[in-house]
């Protein structure tokens with residue numbers, strides 16, 4: 293056999309003999325089952341009750357109407373800012389009828405600093421009119437009726453029903469609740485923190501109904517104090533033992 297051919301033949305044999313690396317089994321993905329997730333939710337709720345026993349809304353109010361108005365104003369605005377605006381606002385417009393008859397330019401000027409003031413003005417005047425004309429000036433206490441008010445969606449309705457009327461009809465899902473639900477791995481159908489309806493449903497499935505109003509207030513407090521959007525403080529977080537995101541976000 294010529295030299296070159298011999299060399300090639302040797303190479304082929306060597307290649308054939310090279311031990312084949314053992315195929316690694318695919319990494320096991322440990323998916324939490326429903327029982328484990330429910331158990332974790334129970335522990336998270338217990339820890340929240342320890343951390344924030346008095347959790348409730350930071351929006352100052354003395355009536356269902358005031359809470360509704362403050363909640364409408366709180367969209368895309370801090371509670372602190374809303375609380376700066378509402379004392380004068382409630383003095384100027386003490387009833388639903390007063391909001392119904394408000395002069396738009398004057399109302400706009402009073403709530404301007406809360407942002408989106410033109411839309412909010414429309415919602416407040418529209419809500420005042422529906423309350424005055426359809427509900428005798430009183431605040432309804434059912435989800436269906438509250439959703440008839442202009443500018444009122446489930447988040448605002450849940451807030452009024454739970455916080456003022458003590459009815460756990462649903463769970464307030466704001467930016468904090470959405471973010472924490474994702475980070476805490478509490479979602480089963482919602483894909484991200486934007487789908488408020490699915491997030492609400494997932495949380496309602498996971499947590500006992502009597503806790504719904506409290507849960508939202510507590511998650512909001514935790515989101516503000518510890519698990520902020522930009523800088524979650526996992527090192528001091530009381531939920532870290534039950535949070536799949538602990539230490540992975542910074």
Ligand code: SF4
Nearest residue numbers: 519524526529535538
């Ligand atoms: S451990 Fe970190 S990510 Fe999880 S809830 Fe606490 S602060 Fe947020």
